[in-house]
Amino acid sequence: MTDVSKHESIAAAGAVYYLFGATGDLARRKLFPALFSLYKEGKLAEDFAVVGLARRPRTNDQFRADVKESINEFCRYKQGDDETWTKFAEHFVYMSLDINNLDGFQELNNLTEELDAKFDIPGNRLFYLALAPELFGPVSLNLRDGGLLESKGWNRLVIEKPFGYDLQSARNLNEQLSHVFKEEEIFRIDHYLGKEMVQNIEVLRFANAFFEPLWNNSHIANVQITLSETVGVEERGGYYDKSGALRDMVQNHMLQMLAMIAMEPPSRLHPEDIRDEKVKVLRSLRPYSAAEEIDKHVIRGQYVEGTAKGKPLTGYRQEDSVNPNSATETYFAARVFVDNFRWAGVPFYIRTGKRLPVKTTEVVIEFKNVPNNVLFARRNELAPNLLVIRVNPMEGIYIKFNAKKPGVDNVIQPVSMEFCQSCQIGLNTPEAYELLIYDAARGESTYFTRWDEVSQAWSFVDRIAEAWRDGSSSLQFYPAGSWGPERTDQLLAEDGFHWWPVNGQDEDNVIWISGGPK
Template structure:
């Protein structure tokens, strides 16, 4: 089976992959498994090398053992073929590096030349900085001054979020990177853009003729985007307390999904055309002009003590490395508007938070109902039609329509049809990091964020952050294990709407069409 997969795969151009932060959690959980999956599927040929870089000392053998352990725990493929594993592992080397010492980068350059010769690598360089954003600039300067950019092949810089702390810090960081790399060489990762169903949004919209004519304010009542987590801050308390839901989730993941839903059809299937359309959406977001507007349209919450499935849960202020008087938000819900001809007047409701009842990422598109007192609407309480795009953990598309109840006259009930992608292909779909590393190695920037996207997103959320600094009393508390502060429901009720159930937790009176995975 592995050989069949390899035969159908297109390998990325050979390169040296530099993993800064190679002993960190991101490398262990995501990057090593992604590289092994790419190799297993033939998307990495034999002309590559991976250099693990971190401060702590490790031998090559120790590093490879760490990679092996990582794959066994987190990869969708297992390293059970000894010959395949040995071939893969020989491409991995480790170097202890003080990123503040340019001499270490010169040593890294010398090591690179040996790897180029050993694996016949054509001088291509991919630098993956799994580091704190304040280090991006200085590392980039040392890459240049250490001679690592003096090669005949391409060079690309992959950097993780957060890209800055606000618009001002992001702009300074971008100015530093621009002194070393061109914009087209900078790949800013938002791993949500690598998820299968997020990428499927544009296919659902633009490859189906019956959606596009309805995809506007004449037919859509509202759009709901939910990104909920059941976990708390865990071991990330120190980082999260300086970030919060606004910066950690809303500025990137939530606004990126909104842009994918609201964007106009790009003129061509070209990365820059698609990114141009996303930027237009972010520019069209109605800005909050005052603290009063922020308070009217945004709910800021923090979880307190509670329980989930009978298990007691601590409050945020009781978590490790969190200030016991912290006002950092762990929950955000917002009503935002995209002021253009397609979407004028349609509310987009966003909510994200920690310690919520269900882990899920979903987009619900609620269509306007049929006219009141006309035909069936005059005699029945008709439910609106829904299109639900399930991103995580289950992947798929769910459509709810109204239909006659079989065997009964004049009784209408909601019925659901679902394509469960996870049920069809299993849970072995490629991870987001696999897709994004593969795209970066091929120079495909479609699902990476461009600088003007980042700037527009920061400009929007900075107004919210400023209003919260002025009014610390805007923080509301919600019990861990609940769906957030009570005012979150009021946010939609003011407009005559409500939050729809997520993750398949639909109303009891919905009938699943025979053959659907959730059919009752």
Template sequence: MTDTNSLEHISAEGAVYYLFGATGDLARRKLFPALFSLYKEGKLSEHFAVVGLARRPRTNEQFRSDLYDSINEFCRYKVDDLELWERFSQHFEYMSLDINNVDGFRELNALSTELDKKFDIPGNRLFYLALAPALFGPVSFNLRDGGMLESSGWNRLVIEKPFGYDLPSAQKLNEQLNQVFKEEEIFRIDHYLGKEMVQNIEVIRFANAFFEPLWNNKHIANVQITLSETVGVEERGGYYDKSGALRDMGQNHMLQMLTMIAMEPPSRLHGEDIRDEKVKVLRSLRGYGDSEEVRSHVVRGQYSEGNAGGKQLPGYREEDSVDENSTTETYFAAKVFVDNFRWAGVPFYIRTGKRLPVKTTEVVVEFKGMPNNVLFANRHDLAPNLLVIRVNPMEGIYIKVNAKKPGGDNEVQPVSMEFCQSCMIGINTPEAYERLIHDASRGDSTYFTRWDEVSHAWSFVDRIAKAWKEDSSDLQHYAAGSWGPEAANELLDKEGFHWWPVNGQEEDNVIWITNSRK
């Protein structure tokens, strides 16, 4: 078993990295910059090579020129040391490959042998498939049949979401991969698990003595998880119209953050122990029994035309490659219960959507209020205490408490004490893909999703999707630039709660005590 603590500062082993889809947007925006950052920080040894693979022809010089442009545009480090850049770029090769032709994989195997000798690599192979899920199986079979898995080192397969479209398709995909790779060799990326503040949830919970005793249904009233986007579907209309917010964000990012908040303390900081606890949470999710229960617990919406910042925004059905009669949701909110001893009765409210007013990812833990008609609660409407974890774009934590208003006669006001990580570190925080590529190269699977996590998440989501497919009458429209359908507010109103303001939308009456604000 891998001890995540012992691996934290270990440089990646020498390996050949194969980037399938090397001319695509993910490689340009995320993967190339991540590799350069790792190299610049000494987290990649000199014993590595990267082979870019795609159908279109490219020379090595053209590929390295694309690499240079990618890093200068998207990387948190720029190419300001030409000697370092020259050393780095010499590790990159390009090969045009038809992924359906096994002979091309045999040529790739011959190139790999040359790279092993050139860079003194011990036969380790990391295959990164930035491809459509339908291609994962065929590429895996050709890797095997082309001799790519017969080297003396390890083999690891890194694949992007979505992992299937529903549980049956995910099962079929997993069966294909398991014919070639063992489960411990498969690294399923959910890039939200690579974000600094998502990983910080474990530390906040398990390294602070005053949180863990309160982390249960006796003291927590509800938990709110918000993942909001200001953008529309843009050029992804064709893909998104077949996916929607539930599959695009709910099945992976939202449920993964929920498991991090709700999981029990693992017995050890081992990857498998941590993932075991996350699976227990997913097993404990209360499934919705029928379509009526889905409608009473889940709200779905689709943005119509609206206005944000003085700019007129089109409706979803007017977007490129979207069906003019589409019932695909661009927003959903749900009330979720984790039926175990710790969380019984505590609602988890999750929401995500496009064309919302603010781009943010945030977790709000609302604690139960003080007893009514006792001491200060007898004279004041006391606000509940909050713990807020800001994941993106600003990283940090704040705690909201009640305090005496200066100069007042026992007047009480909310006070927020904030730690702004982004303000201290600036924009140079490591990107999620840096952490995940580094972890995969070291064999640390802690922040990758295991098959049983994926299957339980699909089981939960499929019940919602089934109800929506049967009847689309509950689809509500919201103006682009607004916070979604009114029914999402009513979901909380029923229990006497409300959505708390998120990053950039703070309450005016709160006093901030902070490392970043004046």
């Protein structure tokens, strides 16, 4: 991994960026703003070009107007002065392309040669496929047959999730791509790996001497990972009804965060060494061996009508484009075990869902408590120590410990300290897509998923999906605006634990170490 302090203002190598799906929502909300932020920070020099590609007709001026509108609405940097915008916008061109028409790709190759000459680009190509997965293979073949991979520079393919919908489809997709691109040229995006606090997990663990020695089953009682959303499926009902929380969130985001928490220290800060350790975690996940075991450890839920802040909310089956008899899960919770020497016996509780009370992504590490009936524990009910990693929307690290209550003898209360990154530098931290596009342009693959990571994750979730298809697990319902099915609390209570409050709901006694009070 490259030292961040050395490349913060270093521009990535010049390249042509091809954005397939350039008229789509992802490009508008994330990709265009990310490119402008990189340009503002000097991480994109003048030797680049962006080619927007989609079926609908657009002139260059119309395309640039779309880019400008997206930046003004979604970018953390606003357009600014006209000179900066004009210089940036002239690097953007648009081409209407039928991805099944090889002649169109040959025409694209001719356009690319013109852009290379105009902006002095050294033949580097970055292909960003913001498309449906079934189109990855055909587009890759046409890139090859259209001559776009024959330049003197490097070629890199960036693809979005979902990477297949089960292990077999993922294998088929990977085989198609491997006919055209080498594994080291394929950058599979999981945008959660681009979030600042997810990337901070490595530093927190491996750069602090008082964490890593305690990072094991001798000192940690359980780990809780929450990824909650307040929204329903909105306009994605048609897609979501075929996917569900298991495929949409667990196979990628949840298991990636679990792997970051549970991985062993890599031998070097090298992308392959880091990803090797993540794969070892995924291989160590205890597989559910029978449907009864899945029913014991896994909860699938679906929201029904409810309320949030006095506002009525519709049920999932009443959402647009959703089957009125759908059994698709909008909520997933599970007790997961990593069967290796470090983590044997420690439960990892993961939960994700839609129409929950708050939007947050947090990891809570609960440490084992001090022995009962010894010293202060005789007279006080001591709370366990917690380390909380706040990923989104607030970013920071929160530590909870026990201290004497001021002015009172032998009374102990929980207090907290927090590094609030959002408070310290505001909400202007780099977006995940900025970091990931920048990394892809530099060939830095640490925070992209390798094929064996993808396949191991699918192997784990396919067992669950298969049991659900057989009808072996019941679908539980929860009111929209609640924290999910009641069974979710019982899952932890069976082990003597409970879900810890998230999103700052448990901050009565906070000592701020940076950033000041909220």
